Amino acid sequence: MVQARVSGQRSLYDQDYHLWLEEMARFLEAGQLEQLDRENLLEEILDLGRRDQRKLESLLTRLWEHLLKLGYWRSELGRNQAHWRGEVTNFRVQIQRELKVSPSLRRYCEGVLEECYQDAKRIVAERAGLPVDLLPEEPIADLDQVLSLDWFPNPGHG
Template identity: 45%
Template sequence: MKTYSIQTQLKALYEQDEHLWLTEMVKLLKENRLNELDIENLIEELEDLGKRDKNKVESLLRQIIIHLLLLQYWTEEYEYNYRHWQGEIATFRIQLNRALTTNLKKYLLENQEDIYQEAVFIVTQKTGLSINIFPSNSPYSLEQLLNKDWLPEKFK
């Protein structure tokens, strides 16, 4: 009966203070009190954590591609903005490389083409450029996109 009471309290705590709930979950895990865990909410949180990580690295990679496309194709704005775009590329690369794990890198490899297509869409919306001027498939390898020193040949 005591276990049920603790689990009920933890479920209520989850609704009131997620951070405190998480602290309690960690404590229970460290103390190997597995039968007292709020399993339902713990599973939900772990699934959400995985989604957040994927969304974060996907967003950072998309931003790198967007700024590479701006750098390469938005010639009317190049003189005024190229340093800013290069700075954004560098910033997003640093953030992405810090966040990457082996599994997240694999995820990006599997989804790189979709991320590229989204980036092209965003750039066409931002610039008014025709979608036809962009390569239909990503011209960048993931290694190039992650490499802090890599820029397309024309911009080195």
């Protein structure tokens, strides 16, 4: 590799990540595939997919949190309903944008939907000072409803 190793045994990848990216892009553009740092490049490509999955998990969990607040946190509903509905819409839009770019991640969302719901349920119970068993054990909606811009739980009724 042209500049793969700098400062003794440290690779350019370890020394200057941004410069490494630029170099890998130049090699790809020039068709110099033999110059690629294949091991680190493969790891970076795989990590991109994992980052997308983690981002969707985070967005789904936050979406569930606000849906549960709307449905079950009665004492704060009057003061926070508009904010929570706005957050629900915000998270839905972000998730839909991610799925538009990578439609295959919808299956991933379906697979983690309940796990994200359970996480959100614990978070909401803690924040609201509610016993976790006051919130439904199973998700209150399927993925289509959760992502629908028109669906909201009935305020104060779940």
